[in-house]
Amino acid sequence: MHPFFSTLHLTKGDAAALYLQLAKQLTAAITEGILLPATQLPGSRYLAQLLSVHRKTVIRAYDDLLAQGWLESKTGSGTFVAGHLPVIKPEKLGKKIQNTGDPLLIAGFHFEQADHLARKFIKEQTSYHLDDGFPDARLAPLHDLSRAYRTQLIMGNTYHRLGYDDPQGSAWLREQLAAHFSETRGMKVTEDNILITRGTVMGLYLASTALIRPGDNVVAAAPGWTSANNNFLQAGANLLQIAVDEYGINTDELEKICKKKNVRMVYVTSHHHYPSSVSLRVERRIQLLQLSSKYGFIIFEDDYDYDFHYLNKPLSPLASADEAGTVLYCGSFTKTISPAFRVGYLVGSANVIAQLARLRRIVDRQGDTMLDNAMAELLQNGIIQRHLRKSLRVYRQRRDTFCNLLKSELNSYLNFVLPEGGLAVWTTFEPAIDLVKLAKEARKKDLSFSDGKIHRSPFYQLNSTRLGFASSNLDELAQSVDILKRLLTNH
Numbered sequence: 001m002h003p004f005f006s007t008l009h010l011t012k013g014d015a016a017a018l019y020l021q022l023a024k025q026l027t028a029a030i031t032e033g034i035l036l037p038a039t040q041l042p043g044s045r046y047l048a049q050l051l052s053v054h055r056k057t058v059i060r061a062y063d064d065l066l067a068q069g070w071l072e073s074k075t076g077s078g079t080f081v082a083g084h085l086p087v088i089k090p091e092k093l094g095k096k097i098q099n100t101g102d103p104l105l106i107a108g109f110h111f112e113q114a115d116h117l118a119r120k121f122i123k124e125q126t127s128y129h130l131d132d133g134f135p136d137a138r139l140a141p142l143h144d145l146s147r148a149y150r151t152q153l154i155m156g157n158t159y160h161r162l163g164y165d166d167p168q169g170s171a172w173l174r175e176q177l178a179a180h181f182s183e184t185r186g187m188k189v190t191e192d193n194i195l196i197t198r199g200t201v202m203g204l205y206l207a208s209t210a211l212i213r214p215g216d217n218v219v220a221a222a223p224g225w226t227s228a229n230n231n232f233l234q235a236g237a238n239l240l241q242i243a244v245d246e247y248g249i250n251t252d253e254l255e256k257i258c259k260k261k262n263v264r265m266v267y268v269t270s271h272h273h274y275p276s277s278v279s280l281r282v283e284r285r286i287q288l289l290q291l292s293s294k295y296g297f298i299i300f301e302d303d304y305d306y307d308f309h310y311l312n313k314p315l316s317p318l319a320s321a322d323e324a325g326t327v328l329y330c331g332s333f334t335k336t337i338s339p340a341f342r343v344g345y346l347v348g349s350a351n352v353i354a355q356l357a358r359l360r361r362i363v364d365r366q367g368d369t370m371l372d373n374a375m376a377e378l379l380q381n382g383i384i385q386r387h388l389r390k391s392l393r394v395y396r397q398r399r400d401t402f403c404n405l406l407k408s409e410l411n412s413y414l415n416f417v418l419p420e421g422g423l424a425v426w427t428t429f430e431p432a433i434d435l436v437k438l439a440k441e442a443r444k445k446d447l448s449f450s451d452g453k454i455h456r457s458p459f460y461q462l463n464s465t466r467l468g469f470a471s472s473n474l475d476e477l478a479q480s481v482d483i484l485k486r487l488l489t490n491h
Helices: 003-007 018-031 044-051 055-068 142-154 171-185 200-211 226-234 251-260 282-295 350-363 369-380 383-410 435-444 474-489
Strands: 071-074 078-081 128-130 194-197 217-222 238-245 263-268 298-302 327-332 344-347 414-416 424-429 447-449 464-468
Touching (some): 018 055, 055 071, 128 474, 142 369, 171 369, 226 263, 238 251, 251 282, 344 350, 369 383, 383 474, 435 447, 447 464
Antiparallel strands (some): 414 424, 424 464
């Protein structure tokens, strides 16, 4: 008998069944060149006695390896390592550098790790949060949504309802969105102009992958949204940034760039720029559309929280005045309901939407048809619209209360401009305040907020961060400000 078999060891009570442990050890010995092709294995009865297990355990391990082609059985002779396997010579120690890392942690092959993708996900567990501008899911029409979702699961033809659907998204939802955009945003589009996505990030990825080639120039604002910038960098674009002022992205600076370089795409949040929440002024909107028509660049309009505008009626999107077909309009229901419900939309010329749908098909075959249709039902029945009106009133009250607290309790430590819309306040702290340290200390006191590092760039170095108010009720906002005040007083 080959000496290897005396080294076998099975652990009773292990998560893996005994026969699987045996099979794994045998295949490892074959792949490492310890057991060569045509090596005879011990009989099942003998090996069972050696390992102190039932004979059926050995037989099952042998049968599995026979079925997989690792072993072969010869009538009257016994069981052998398959003769057709290649001969593997064990490497001598020191002959080459061995990968001694855990293969579950470190791959045995090289791959490029892009710096722009190195963003750690942090799930905050604190009781209080002044977040990036999230909605309050406690206000969401979850009962209506669950009822509509259940209806989609049990009603209608099962084969069609639960089968594959159009990669462009639920036709019903696209029809309802077209009507909703016409009524609320002045956009005259049809279902063919709409692609359903799993959120704005997917829309950005599809547009960047399909429409941007390596070396293309893409212009974005600074400070801006890191996820958007990362999509452009991932596509190989040359990212050019323009500073944002109190009126939005500077279109005069954009024109200077266009005169010197070919610009492929301009990313803009015309309504509540992220992170500062300022809106693009009307003359700049006009100029941006004119520049797009003149120089032939794509405008990617990210309208992530159009519905939450407090001072007057929301400004119409650039897409509503697009006569040249150069605007891609993107948004989602993330701020309407909750980030957990991944339903978004990308709107553009029909031929572009069709092309992006083809790309989406190889990335994510389709979305959640049940959820898409449930959202369509809520739109058709006016439930989403009523929820938005209610949320707007609540969030405006929270904005006013929060800003009053910041002014009365923390005025000597920070400054801000009352946001016309959005779900967060762009706040600049005094230069002497270490935001990174403050954020760490706040977490120890059960309060989380961004330390602002993600917003800094060579174009923007102010000591600023976003403090979201919408996801907290009035009591929670007061507690959050009180924690900040105590920390800053002792700073």
